[in-house]
Amino acid sequence: MVQSITERFDNWLRESQEQSADFSANFIVALIDKILVGAADLSASDIHFQPDRRGVEVRFRIDGVLHILGCLPLEHAGQIAARLKVFAGLLTYKVDVPQEGRVRSGRIDGVVQEMRISSAPTLFGERVVVRFFSPEDQCQSIESLGFEEPIRQQLHEAASRRSGAVLIVGPSGSGKTTTAYALLRELVHCSETPRSIVSLEDPIEHAIDGVAQIEVSSRSDSTEHGEKSRILSLDRMLQYMMRQDPEVLMVGEIRERRTAEAAFQAALTGHLLISTFHGGSAVESIGRFLELGIEPFVLRSSIAFLLCQRLLRRLCSCSEKVEQRLEVRLQGVVLTVRNYFEPRGCSCCGGTGYAGRIPAAEIMPLENEEIARAILERRATGTLQQLAQKQGMTPLTENVARQIEAGLTSPWEAKRVLGH
Ligand SMILES: [Zn+2]
Structure with a gap:
């Protein structure tokens, strides 16, 4: 049974909701972890979290091609950006300036790659992009x-x-x-x-x-x-x-x-x-x-x-x-x-x-x-x-x-x- 990328995303959503009984911050924490680990599993080079009128669109770039996974409700835009910024040691309260930081491998459970997290203010909230650096042995x-x-x-x-x-x-x-x-x-x-x-x-x-x-x-x-x-x-x-x-x-x-x-x-x-x-x-x-x-x-x-x-x-x-x-x-x-x-x-x-x-x-x-x-x-x-x-x-x-x-x-x- 071939599982498409959007089906995987739906599973991560469901599992995160089950893990955090209520639709609260815990849900975003669990979901972001799953997205990061999933991206590493699929050898994605970048993850985009892009807010617009419809919500926060989540995308993976795999082998140079952008794939849309799905959309999260716009009210979570702030929590999503904050969670990712914490990983990279960025200032979560500063939302009106672009920021960039590196995450050493091993800081996120299940992800052994080094990554760079950057944020930029857009019309509907902060756009956050995660770039994976290929591991040394590659x-x-x-x-x-x-x-x-x-x-x-x-x-x-x-x-x-x-x-x-x-x-x-x-x-x-x-x-x-x-x-x-x-x-x-x-x-x-x-x-x-x-x-x-x-x-x-x-x-x-x-x-x-x-x-x-x-x-x-x-x-x-x-x-x-x-x-x-x-x-x-x-x-x-x-x-x-x-x-x-x-x-x-x-x-x-x-x-x-x-x-x-x-x-x-x-x-x-x-x-x-x-x-x-x-x-x-x-x-x-x-x-x-x-x-x-x-x-x-x-x-x-x-x-x-x-x-x-x-x-x-x-x-x-x-x-x-x-x-x-x-x-x-x-x-x-x-x-x-x-x-x-x-x-x-x-x-x-x-x-x-x-x-x-x-x-x-x-x-x-x-x-x-x-x-x-x-x-x-x-x-x-x-x-x-x-x-x-x-x-x-x-x-x-x-x-x-x-x-x-x-x-x-x-x-x-x-x-x-x-x-x-
Ligand atoms: Zn094949």
Whole structure:
């Protein structure tokens, strides 16, 4: 018997009501515990408690997709927010300012993951979001990320470089940070000689032995709102750390020009720089760096490796093969697959048809002279894309089409992630 997420929620509601004979604060305490444990069981990455006119909607994000569990009466909004804020050591009486705090693992019975709880005032009360940090033992290596062979090999090669910028590009939720961390871990564990590694992060998600990790603010000027911040801005800290004899620098994410300039400068002066950048495709990220004001010759000489990735939900083994050709339109490109698999749903996948996620990627062939010249000439994204494919880049869409044929993911999931 497959139990859906909403059925689970209804059970938690019923059990909590039974536990607390009356509809009082005890009910909320019991229910929140069940929701937190249930979210951890279902490997949810986030829980939302969102108040609106109808009540407090409870949602789980699982494998990147938001699921609505149900709605609680609006009169409980205050108790729900207060209960969650207590866990994170936040001020329960302050309801008109956003707050954020961390919960160490083990503080909530049955939940062994670390989490971050944040609250924000909205029209109908406080919206509270719980974000789970993946447990330490789930920290992945390049091998365990799930990339296909040629891409895995090139990631290993990128980690063995001594200098240049190694960039992982993608939209938010595409797994780029996980890949960057895997590269960092490979550098710590697999380097022949010890290397001096510094990482600048906002926030630090996991402690990695062998890496000097520094928490920074991604805003380029952390003093812009008056009071001087305890945390230095990313670009300034990057410049300071250059005096501390680093060989490898990881920058959590490049978001603006000053960080980009400092990062590329490091890459050009004999350091290996690992970072992530927001972008829809490998060539699009080149265009976005140019828009930020980075000179084309800087990009051309500093970027050593550029990978663009997505995460797609992996079909559960309960999926069924359909022996039929299918035209799939992904990012404006029509691709034909020889066959595909349909999601079904079983008790293993909670009835969703999917279990876990797999990455898909493209790697831009930057060592090619023609491409280097096109970057220097600031050629349009479309031209760069054609050139890259001519020089052997298998585009993301094609790699995804192969994953559809292999039954790793479905045509519907590919469209959801990549767009039509
Ligand atoms: Zn299944």
